[in-house]
Amino acid sequence: MILNYIKIAFRTLFKNKGYSFLNIFGLAIGITCASLIFLWVEDEVSFDSNFPKQDQVYYVPTHQEYDGEWRTFNSTPGPLAEAMKTEIPGIDKATPTKQADFLFTVGDHAINRSGRYVNADFIDIFSLNFIEGHKDQAFNTPEAIVITQETAEELFGKDTKVLGKTLRVNNKDNYQISGVIENLPKNITFPFNWIAPYERYTKGKEFTKEYGSFFADTFVALSPEAHFETVDAQVRNLLEQKTGESDSKAFLHAITDWHLRDKFENGKQVGGGILYVRLFTIIALIILLIACINFMNLSTARSEKRANEVGVRKAMGSGRSRLIFQFITEALILAFIATLVSILLLFLLLPQFNLIIAKDLVLGLSNPVHLLVLLGITLVCGVFAGLYPAFYLSSFKPVEVLKGLKVTQGSASFIRKGLVVGQFTISIVFIISTILVYQQIQHVKNRDLGYNKEQLISLNVNGNMIEKFDIIKQDLLKTGAITSVGLSNSELLSGGNNGSGLEWTGGTNTEDVLISFRYVNSDFLKTVGMELVEGRGFSENKEKDSSSVLITESFAKLMGTGSAIGKQVMRDDVYTVIGVVRDYQYGDMYGQSDPVLFHNYHEESSFMYLKTNPKIAPNEMLTLVEGVLKHHNPAFPFEYKFVDDTFNNKFKSEQLVGKLSQIFAILAILISCLGLFGLAAYTAEQRSKEIGVRKVLGASVSGIVRLLSKDFLKLVGLAIIIAIPIAWYSMHNWLQAYAYRIEINWWIFVIAGVVAILIALVTVSFQAIKAALANPVDSLKTE
Secondary structure, X not given: OHHHHHHHHHHHHHHOHHHHHHHHHHHHHHHHXXXXXXXXXXXXXXXXXXXXXXXXXXXXXXXXXXXXXXXXXXXXXXXXXXXHHHHOOOEEEEEEEXXXXXXXXXXXEEEEXXXXXXXXXXXXXXXXXXXXXXXXXXXXXXXXXXXXXXXHHHXXXXXOOOOOOEEEEOOOEEEEEEEEEOOOOOOOOOOOOEEEEHHHHHOOOHHHHOOOOEEEEEEEEEOOOOOHHHHHHHHHHHHHHHHOOOOEEEOOEEHHHOOOOXXXXXXXXXXXXXXXXXXXXXXXXXHHHHHHHHHHHHHHHOHHHHHHHHHHHHHOOOOHHHHHHHHHHHHHHHHHHHHHHHHXXXXXXXXXXXXXXXXXXXXXXXXXXXXXXXXXXHHHHHHHXXXXXXXXXXXXXXXXXXXXXXXXXXXXXXXXXXXXXXXXXXXXXXXXXXXXXXXXHHHHHOOXXXXXXXXXXXXXXXXOOOXXXXXXXXXXXXXXXXXEEEEEOOOOOOOOXXXXXXXXXXXXOOOOOOEEEEEEOOOHHHHHOOOXXXXXXXXXXXXXXXXXXXXXXXXXXXXXXXXXXXXXXXXXXXXXXXXXXXXXXXXXXXXXXOOEEEEEOXXXXXXXXXXXXXXXXXXXXXXXXXXXXXXXXXXXXXXXXXXXXXXXXXXXXXXXXXXXXXXXXXXXXHHHHHHHHHHHHHHHHHOHHHHHHXXXXXXXXXXHHHHHHHHHHHHHHHHHHXXXXXXXXXXXXXXXXXXXXXXXXXXXXXXXXXXXXXXHXXXXXXXXHHHHHOOXXXXXXXX
16 A cells, blocks of 8 residues: 555656646755754854763852852862862862963974863873773873874874873973873863963962962862752852952853853853754744745645546545555655755765855764764654645645636645745745844944054964063064064953952042953054053153053953043052053954053963065065074964954854855755746746637737736735844844944845845746747637
8 A cells, every 4th residue: 555655656756747846856955955954053062062060060160240240250269179079069079270382393393282281180081091001090290191082193193102201392392191180172161272280380470379360261070969959059159269259250150051141241141052963953943934834835725736636536545644644655755855955965965065164064874863863853854844834735625626717726726825825934034134144244344443453463472482572573683574573472453361359549439440461562462453552652662651552442441531641540559540441352252342551561372463565475485484483483383363253253152143044045945946946937837728718819929927926916015025024123132242343224124125026926937928928829729
């Protein structure tokens, strides 16, 4: 019986090749799109899932109160970890950590790798698996270091035992390899390529023992019997117990929330990447829905073609349930073929998709979960798309269809029109959303940043670059490729170091104001293009300005009315303001950045900024710069970043939304147009005799095209009316998350509507013109 249904289904598909192609291709696009999104979602929700203790491991951020508002930072005081472990029951393991970059050198081979200073508890918290060495002996000496298998292979080659070998670090320190651990997956929130004893970092640094210095990333593991609420409440009170101040509260942040729920506002968790996961999951389902709508529309539209078949089969004793099963079988076969086509498309498109989302996703058909998801999508699409046509087609009365009476399509026609409106409503919402996301990104990118990010590159300061700075600077300027050289302790675009508790002239209640600190050289402002609005900058004579500071405009406002020049700032010492710098944007690109205090001190700078000569080609410029740095700092590889690229990376999430919105908008329109194309072809076929009569009576081609197109354009017009308020409401809510945002202009809706109408017109007109140009004799000769 089932075999017979399958045979009939295939005969029907081959008999109606055009209709079958539209259905298969539409479903294949929908399944491909949904599969790509689900692969991305799978990667996002699986972040940190490789660590076994999912219900025990927590990160410890802090809420800190400034000006009556709670702000969240990923840092804690160094002593907090040990205090939590010893004083709070339920905390089994705890470690402070400090991220660092090491240059590993073995012979002539050198590589840069990022890692962490940790204590021994870190190994148990993350259940690290040792390939060489043993976890209990990993940190027996301060000179020990544990590296990943990948790092070991890059340094020493494959199949080489490295336990006990010596690594030269940063061309000045020696570490001894005490263990090699398995490589970590790429989808972890806090990646590392090595770990070394925390005590080696803290040696000689008194600030690491103070509760007032927030610098460490702290991780803890709770004992299996511990209650999260009880432990978290004690953690939140611990800093106040230690300092006597209530303006800082540590808290436990679950490992399952690190990647997707890391956004906080005023001390409350408000989401993060999970919002995009939910958004794209809904979009995947919507794209599948649009594809299924095509199937339903085309199936019910061609009902007259199947009416005689249904009538004959019912007359011969076939029950309605058998007919329903037959039509659903056809739908499932179509969905199965579409899935096979989709798998081929996935193999072709996945590499390009990976480039867009900056991931290394794999289709993984050997993964049972992936196969089950594909099978599930196939069954859902087949059953959902085929269910209504099956019930509709099986409802025909054999007496009426065998007498040649026209099949009444009242309800089916109404539903079909409603589905077309639904398809285009979704497509228009996508078009509007794409435009607004693009506008928002460009709006922030084009705002006045307070510096010039173009023609600017940054380098990490390492080796003896500070000691030889004057010589390096002169040699860089002599190349002609560099016009200015600046030094800073913080990245230009990052939050950097900050603190509170300062006092200044004209200030009241200054204790709770958060101020960012920058230690720069005299050429830093000129190099990055910052503008002095009052006073002067630092002189090259550091002694002359050792007690002088520069401040930003927002800091100057905190000093009250009148000029800020000559006013004083008290921070461990008394400093005099000699210049006011125009406010600039850093950290949160969508908000207002904190006031900044600049010191003329660059001995501990971490970053060098080079203003490049626009007349020199980038490749030539980089070659000249590399030559100078290799000459003066030969032990370190030449690594650089263009600041405008770093700036663009600040908008990775928004750019991803923008790119995917464009793709989904195009796919939604394409699938909708496939359905519209099929319906237009069917309408033209149904009205072929009417068109023939009209042409004989003198109707023009343009008149016939208008006749066939107007009904579809009415549906698209209705879709525009429905889509506009939906798009406005959803995008208005999305924009509220950004302090610096665009206004939604009316012309965006006009553009989206015009685009939708033009696309629909082109789609329908193709079939309308074809029908209008047909010879009327061919359609009327059977009458």
